[in-house]
Amino acid sequence: MGELFQKRGTVLTIRLPKEVDHHHTEAIRCEADRYIEQEHIREIVFDFMDTGFMDSSGIGMIMGRYRNLGMIGGRVSAIHVNERIYKILYLSGVYKVIDITKKREWSNRDEKKGEYGDGRYE
Amino acid sequence: MGELFQKRGTVLTIRLPKEVDHHHTEAIRCEADRYIEQEHIREIVFDFMDTGFMDSSGIGMIMGRYRNLGMIGGRVSAIHVNERIYKILYLSGVYKVIDITKKREWSNRDEKKGEYGDGRYE
Amino acid sequence: MEDTNEMKMEFDSYSSNESFARVAVAAFCTRLNPTLEELSDLKTAISEAITNCIIHAYDNQIRKIQIICRIKGQEVEVNIIDHGKGMEDVAKAMEPLYTTRPDLDRSGMGFAFMEAFMDEVQVESTPGEGTCVCMRKKLGCFTHPYA
Amino acid sequence: MEDTNEMKMEFDSYSSNESFARVAVAAFCTRLNPTLEELSDLKTAISEAITNCIIHAYDNQIRKIQIICRIKGQEVEVNIIDHGKGMEDVAKAMEPLYTTRPDLDRSGMGFAFMEAFMDEVQVESTPGEGTCVCMRKKLGCFTHPYA
Numbered sequence: 087m088g089e090l091f092q093k094r095g096t097v098l099t100i101r102l103p104k105e106v107d108h109h110h111t112e113a114i115r116c117e118a119d120r121y122i123e124q125e126h127i128r129e130i131v132f133d134f135m136d137t138g139f140m141d142s143s144g145i146g147m148i149m150g151r152y153r154n155l156g157m158i159g160g161r162v163s164a165i166h167v168n169e170r171i172y173k174i175l176y177l178s179g180v181y182k183v184i185d186i187t188k189k190r191e192w193s194n195r196d197e198k199k200g201e202y203g204d205g206r207y208e
Numbered sequence: 209m210g211e212l213f214q215k216r217g218t219v220l221t222i223r224l225p226k227e228v229d230h231h232h233t234e235a236i237r238c239e240a241d242r243y244i245e246q247e248h249i250r251e252i253v254f255d256f257m258d259t260g261f262m263d264s265s266g267i268g269m270i271m272g273r274y275r276n277l278g279m280i281g282g283r284v285s286a287i288h289v290n291e292r293i294y295k296i297l298y299l300s301g302v303y304k305v306i307d308i309t310k311k312r313e314w315s316n317r318d319e320k321k322g323e324y325g326d327g328r329y330e
Numbered sequence: 331m332e333d334t335n336e337m338k339m340e341f342d343s344y345s346s347n348e349s350f351a352r353v354a355v356a357a358f359c360t361r362l363n364p365t366l367e368e369l370s371d372l373k374t375a376i377s378e379a380i381t382n383c384i385i386h387a388y389d390n391q392i393r394k395i396q397i398i399c400r401i402k403g404q405e406v407e408v409n410i411i412d413h414g415k416g417m418e419d420v421a422k423a424m425e426p427l428y429t430t431r432p433d434l435d436r437s438g439m440g441f442a443f444m445e446a447f448m449d450e451v452q453v454e455s456t457p458g459e460g461t462c463v464c465m466r467k468k469l470g471c472f473t474h475p476y477a
Numbered sequence: 478m479e480d481t482n483e484m485k486m487e488f489d490s491y492s493s494n495e496s497f498a499r500v501a502v503a504a505f506c507t508r509l510n511p512t513l514e515e516l517s518d519l520k521t522a523i524s525e526a527i528t529n530c531i532i533h534a535y536d537n538q539i540r541k542i543q544i545i546c547r548i549k550g551q552e553v554e555v556n557i558i559d560h561g562k563g564m565e566d567v568a569k570a571m572e573p574l575y576t577t578r579p580d581l582d583r584s585g586m587g588f589a590f591m592e593a594f595m596d597e598v599q600v601e602s603t604p605g606e607g608t609c610v611c612m613r614k615k616l617g618c619f620t621h622p623y624a
């Protein structure tokens with residue numbers, strides 16, 4: 087788990103697993119909150135580089151961290167987001183409160199599709 | 209199914225599916241025998257390019273065609289065989305009666321391993 | 331090819347079995363030639379229902395979860411059954427953002443996702459006895475431009 | 478992580494379910510961190526036993542096949558059960574190259590492959606009642622140089 091969490095100053099980057107479901111989010115929630123409390127984190131970046139699957143447990147994990155950071159005025163973002171993950175973030179409404187940066191492979195295809203076109207490209 | 213069977217002169221090449229199990233071999237057996245009977249096939253080349261899985265149904269299919277061709281003096285070979293498929297051909301003893309050509313990706317690794325080293329490279 | 335096909339499975343409510351359940355149902359549906367997007371939709375919906383059994387029905391105790399899956403024509407029906415605590419008010423439970431476990435960081439989006447990703451979702455529940463979530467979806471019948 | 482985990486499944490004996498059965502059992506074992514080679518071994522052995530239920534036990538009629546799968550520590554036990562015609566002489570049936578269906582191009586290598594790819598294979602069969610093939614294999618416990 088250790089190497090999936092990277093701290094730079096007050097920014098914590100969490101490289102998420104292939105499947106962000108209830109089973110996998112449990113440990114990430116605890117570890118992230120430990121960082122927020124003990125290491126003065128002000129910003130969390132969720133890195134979806136490896137992630138192909140997410141369900142509402144992932145949404146709960148992101149929103150929970152957003153709340154915990156929000157209380158101290160922090161922010162949350164998501165990077166390397168593919169089409170599927172974007173769909174989940176979009177449907178849940180989470181896209182309204184966090185910054186989303188799409189995965190490069192997807193950005194071209196997305197122009198044609200013109201759907202869920204709210205995220206920045208990277 | 210059609211495009212998986214290619215006839216050149218008296219040689220029939222059969223491009224096998226990803227999974228060569230009982231379910232997938234049924235149709236291939238029938239079609240191959242139709243070719244043997246009606247189109248004067250003397251040699252069958254089983255192309256394992258796409259194949260990652262095979263069980264003993266595949267062995268039965270190969271040996272059955274070998275027998276059918278054998279009666280008219282034909283031959284059978286297997287090409288683009290990966291490590292897994294080679295293991296199956298080897299364990300079953302089929303490697304003794306058919307020509308096997310390995311898949312390129314595998315041939316380097318195989319030198320180090322020095323196991324099942326009977327097949328030709330391609 | 332045969333027109334109906336049925337599969338039942340039962341397994342322990344370990345969270346490590348969530349991904350097994352998704353993969354098994356998806357593999358059962360392969361012969362319908364689903365698009366990748368349809369498969370992801372199906373897997374997400376199943377993941378929601380299984381997670382609910384584990385967290386809500388059984389309060390993280392290890393009990394049995396059952397899946398009954400039927401393919402008829404191009405449609406798959408998936409029933410996910412627990413014998414856990416059940417719900418008093420199903421309609422309320424299905425409202426988006428409603429959750430009884432905000433303490434566990436539940437988003438209350440489980441049923442909303444099931445409804446978004448499947449064609450049909452029906453829930454039967456009896457308090458103290460358990461819950462059956464029945465979901466249906468047509469697969470692989472449209473030529474899909476992106477999958 | 479939990480030390481035992483059980484899964485049962487039952488499905489129609491369509492040949493299109495062979496690949497479903499392999500994938501489901503393999504997915505159930507993922508948490509043991511099997512190597513790719515171990516997974517292929519397991520899938521091949523399961524494929525052999527399932528195919529035998531379809532062809533030999535049920536003569537291609539559509540009936541039910543059951544799988545009971547248990548993980549204990551690093552070992553998986555897979556029981557594949559049919560209620561089909563059974564075998565008079567199991568020892569003979571298990572001899573390599575022995576087959577009662579050469580007409581269907583069976584190779585007689587099914588049991589030989591199960592024994593080659595699993596650590597242990599036990600067969601119980603009663604003529605007219607059915608067969609249970611019980612196979613065991615330790616997974617993921619060795620660091621494997623090629624997987």
Ligand SMILES: Nc1ncnc2c1ncn2[C@@H]1O[C@H](COP(=O)(O)OP(=O)(O)O)[C@@H](O)[C@H]1O
Pocket residue numbers: 142378382383386387412414415416417423424425428429430431436437438439440441442461
């Ligand atoms: N199988 C179940 N057994 C008992 N209660 C359930 C079950 N599934 C859902 N619920 C109840 O319905 C609520 C809403 O569920 P859902 O929309 O999936 O959101 P979440 O899982 O995020 O709480 C849950 O908080 C729980 O109270």
Ligand SMILES: Nc1ncnc2c1ncn2[C@@H]1O[C@H](COP(=O)(O)OP(=O)(O)O)[C@@H](O)[C@H]1O
Pocket residue numbers: 264525529530533534559561562563564570571572575576577578583584585586587588589608
């Ligand atoms: N589940 C079963 N029910 C009844 N007979 C079986 C079963 N499994 C195997 N047999 C018998 O054992 C023989 C040998 O099986 P096997 O080694 O798998 O080879 P094959 O399937 O190629 O015939 C079969 O031909 C069949 O007569």
